[in-house]
Amino acid sequence: MRITLVVAGAIPSRGYGGTQRQVEWLASELVRLGHRVVLIADPGSSHPHCEVRHAASDAQCRAAIPADTDIVHFHGRFLEIACPSLNTTHGFWPERPKVRPNWSYVSASHARNHGSETFVYNGFPVDSYRLAGSKTDRLLFLAGIARAGKNLNRAVDLARRFDFPLDIAGGARWRLLTRSRVRRDRVFFKSLSRRYRFHGTVDGAQKLRLLGEAKAFLNPIAWEEPFGMAPVEAMLCGTPALSTPRGALPELIDADTGRLFDTDAEFGAALAAIAELSPQRCRDSAADRFPIARTAKGYLDLYARLIDGEALP
DSSP: OEEEEEESSOSSOOSSOHHHHHHHHHHHHHHHTTOEEEEEESTTOOOTTSEEEEOSSHHHHHHHSOTTOSEEEEESSOOOOSSOEEEEOOSOOTTSOOOSSOEEBSSHHHHHHTTOOOBOOOOBOGGGOOOOSOOOSOEEEESOTTOGGGOHHHHHHHHHHHTOOEEEESSOGGGGGSSHHHHHTTHHHHTTSTTEEEOOSOOHHHHHHHHHHOSEEEEOOOSOOSOOHHHHHHHHTTOOEEEOSOTTHHHHOOTTTEEEOSSHHHHHHHHHHGGGOOHHHHHHHHHHHOBHHHHHHHHHHHHHHHHTTOOOO
């Protein structure tokens, strides 16, 4: 199959870039399966296994789409085109009208919140993640720290109430002064204790080390998370996730990979319960459910339906 993947942003991704990573990994897997892939991304992008065409605008993106492509899969720069196309949104915009057909989402709850049933879970190159040689007594919060929905405020409060040290990654501490709601929560001042260790934006070996060595991944989100890549990356490193049951998290966390909580009392019970979890079983469960191979298969099934003329509901 001749497949064109379109993403807003540069590949390979540095730092955050969850959508860009998903497209990069999907392209690699599709090529491995024998498909011809053209990747359209921001200037400066590259990929070792497929042709990359650069586009800095919608017009450039439209011009870069190969004339002989069988399907165009948009992950940003959603355009009206004549050939079959699939639109995957990774964000949370249920109020935006979907004027184009054939949308897919990244979890069942994500689809449901947008009035759809079509979804393909995000996937990961599971062999790139490994168990750490040992665990610390520290929990890890890894997300955009200035994004109120990620709820660093509650993570800081839980660490103080339940007396555990907390590693915080996803931005410099000063960024807590740049968002109005986060400023109102006074997270910057709450987190000045030596209990909290800030690591900035992490990637590569440092990120894997933090994920693998943590006692648990703390994810007290306060919004309808479309998927939640970082919790799954933690699970793939053998680290269980402790999360509020928002968005896709009840779909991601099973009995081997973590616990869900709402109240502080429920958090205390969940924190105690993860001591019984096996890092190897945690990793195995996540690797079985979220490999990039399964994601590619899910999208290939959708491509075939669209090429055959079906319209996604």
